Amino acid sequence: MKTIRIGGGQGFWGDSPDAAIHMVRAGDIQYLACDYLAELTLSIMQRQKLKNPKAGFASDFTQLIREIGKEAYEKKIRILSNAGGMNIQGAVDALRSIAEGQNMRGYKIGYVTGDDLLEKLPELLREGRTFPNMDDVGDFDEIKDKIVNVNVYYGREPLMDCLREGADLVITGRATDSALFLAPLAYEFGWGDKDLDDLARGIMVGHLLECGGQGAGGNFDYDWRSVPAMDNLGFPIAEVTEDDLHITKAPGCGGLISEQSVKEQFLYEVHDPANYITPDVTVDISRATIVNDGDNSVRIGGVRGKEKPEKLKMCIGYHAGYKVATYLPFAWPDAYEKARYAAEILMKKMKRKNLRYEDIRIDYLGLNALHLDVAEYDEELIKRLNEVVLRIAIRVKDKEEAKKLIPEISPLQLNGPPGASFFGGRSQIQDVIGLWPALIDRDLVTLTSHMLEVK
């Protein structure tokens, strides 16, 4: 029986490459898929590209290929990634240069273009198309002059075209994370549009693997102490046959594949379990099963598929002002009381400076900066705090407003309550990119597959 083993090599842009390298060397995989795009990543990449036309893709990926590309090629491990981000051509050029440098003749790089609709947007608007916010908030007219990027989430098909053409590596922009995993499985097993349950199973492979270590004992709430060798955490590998799905990991690395570790990833960022919508298929996992099936092996069953949605989702990034977070730590005794008093001083000063903000947060790190009002405010606990960090964050429309707060923090060491200890230097002002999710008709999107062969 045909079995395909596919590894999830990256959870996000900035993740550790160690597990992907180990999988290629010791994981006995035929495919490696690496996800680099979170919701916000394309907007960040677009801003980098505006500053430097050669940037705008996940350079971590080219670094990974530099390290293991040749070995994967020799072992016939095919690699898929959405690392192309906002600059596919830049990524392809970088990959070609690496492959040429390592004498990888005949290496085929497949790539997909067409998800970037920034230039096409004005035309679509002139045609009278509208893009209401899927979350039913905001007015499009207010953001239309501040748009940074427009990208469509697409599914498996253009990636499969690259595989059919013999690509050793497939690089995309905003392909969905799960399409990177579904494409090779649908290609290998010949799944078509009507094989809804199979497509759904392929999507769940992607869903369970696309967050890297989180599928293998990373961020494990059930019992993090039981996870072996987190310093050498393996990432999950899916073992897929015509009608079965197991999650496992490579030998010789840390991490844990168990019913509970897989469960925690299973519903993560899924909303309605009966209707998990992707461009390829709507997935129903409301009656799914997860059972231990040997050492670091878990079997997934009961995944069902329903018709794919009519429209594609797109994500519009727009400039939405600025924000700045400032920090000032206070030491025992009465650290919290002193930090509160410092916050009052700052707010009085800001009032005198006529600070105009859209939103403000005052937090006390060590007490409530993560759990907010759900934190415990026990008086004895507050009295005993060894230290607490005052954090004041503001969001403003005008950059000049943000500049008012920053220089007021460090002087409080000498001008405020005792025991303040400024650290980390002055705060930086950050751009705020808003995200505007919307739907678009499939026929307005033309995705094109290309191939480059290294000479």
Next chain:
Amino acid sequence: MALVYLNTLAHGRSGDKGDTSNVCVYARDPKDYPLLKRVLTAERVKEYFGDMVRGEVIRYEVETLHGFNFVMKHALGGGATHSLRLDSLGKSMGSAFMRMKIDTDDPSGT
């Protein structure tokens, strides 16, 4: 009355999509699933989070996994970069959920 933190009975993980936070919650022991089903109502969760979750809370059940998915709207201070929260992605929403106090003796869950 036996009052315990939810994390003694359950485990889970939080994720984000825009300004929506989702926390999946699973019974550590399947025998506790009926109790969790009674006490972890959407209303109770909404009330527990107070001002932290400004939109509606929807509970989805997955019986076969002895678990739930709680989808909480307008729960991340605007979401992604908009948010001024230190934890702008709500990675700690799961642990915030797990510190809810559960009365293991109360069949009504109130």
